[in-house]
Amino acid sequence: MTDAITIKNLNYGYPEQGELFKDFNFSVQEGEWLAIVGHNGSGKSTLSKLVLGLLDFDKGEIDVFGQRLSEDTLASIRAQVGMVFQNPDNQFVGATVADDVAFGLENRQVPSKEMPAKIEAALQQVGMEAYAEREPHTLSGGQKQRVALASILALKPRVIILDEATAMLDPEGKQAVMATLKELKARYQDQLTLIMITHDMEEAALADRVAVINDGQLVFDEQPETLFLKGKQLEELGLAQPFAMALQSALGVTPATYRTKQELATWLSTLKA
């Protein structure tokens, strides 16, 4: 498999706050669904901003699909990487949902006669086609985030980064966004690389791989099923353990393999005295 993103010997620090990343190395493969987790201030959002060239780094190299990030390649890299941010209210420019999706296409100079079909297709993929003529402010948070996703999908990105995109949503909104992501991944498979920055472990559980970042360092990098077995260590890093792990640990059980809530309930029933 080819690398979607390769980071080599990256050094970066915020002004006045000292070094955050020091000789940081990391890669994301094409078609992967990756979750990056870490406590507030761990550097996980900074990393995505560095990849998009939104922040300048001091030393190191970032390659996106083999292209070295530099002033010359910035536009080409941003064309391949779409980003959904945390606050659903800060990402709208259009007067209607359809206008909003059109905005990105206009920037890419897509001929106007091709636009309606592209907008329709993008909205369909996130289940928002019925809302094309609605004003964005009349939508719920979860609907707004799905429109933000549609605006990116219309541009056919190879990588989508979601930076705590569900943090401001209510449970229904969260579920709708996560269901949409699952559908997109099933549809595009290896054609789409998903990077989800989150501290919600239930969300991270959906990824193929979870990278745990702490103070600019990669602490764990593995499948969710094995990562979650490190329950206590996750808590020490300021992260939550999944509920099923916390309950087993309170029962004095150290499972050999990860159990979901449902699996745990079934298993405990077999142990009933």
Place this chain on the structure above:
Amino acid sequence: MVINIEGLDFAYGAGKQTVPVLKNINLNFPEGEITAIIGQTGSGKSTLVQQLNVLLKPTAGEVHIGDHVVTSKTKEKALTPIRAEVGMVFQFPESQLFAPTVLEDVMYGPKNFGATEEEAKQAAEEALAKVGFDASLFEQSPFNLSGGQMRRVALAGVLAMNPQTMVFDEPAAGLDPQGQAELLDLLKTLRDEGKTIVLISHQMEQVLALADQVVVMKDGQVAAHEPVEELFARPQAWFADQHLDLPETIAFQKQMEKQGFTFEHLAKTVDNLAEQLAGQLDPAALADQSTVQKQTGGSQHE
């Protein structure tokens, strides 16, 4: 400061164009207690709390805030002193930071309500200490801080005015577990100081851990108003009807009940749930862990 809402109706607009939002609300928010308000998005929660700090006035009925009474006829001028007594911490309050330094940002509120420079500085320093903000960062720009630090500055900005009632709208959203735990502790401290605390939250774990009583809103009306233990003892189907989740411990407890387990108490914590479960499990089987394999399938990447 006690808040009482009596026979409150609220509608947006005027004349024939009105859109009723709140209908026949009767509620009491006691001192030294945390009252959680929960309900689906659009159920009227936010409109309700805007009556508490009088950003909105009732269309009918009365809101008693300490010694003040607010009705549809209350003049705008009479509302200003009430607003100083009810502090609002809106969702993502850090988006409202604006001053060049942390300290100046927190001093802004007290100064605006007439405190001298010296008084405002003292109030700000105390408030920042209360939210656990590192004093070495007082002169930093608030915009160079991490999300969790910005949230604390914004909270301190409200605390510095020392309001007797505080309304928190999803105060922990977007914070990591440690930040959430610290924030919940702060709410408990404020409650123990005798303040009236109102908490809007979608996170049922928070409601279970913090609230003394819970108000459930549905379609602009109060669907339930009762102590937190009574609320979560309701059947699962009732919560599904309200489009509300149950806290994970309680959802799991109810699931185990269906499989023949019995519980004396509502499991407020994971430890308590484990304790109540352990007594009903075969100790030998539980002790023999290393050989136990996963019971059902599931995606395993190898």
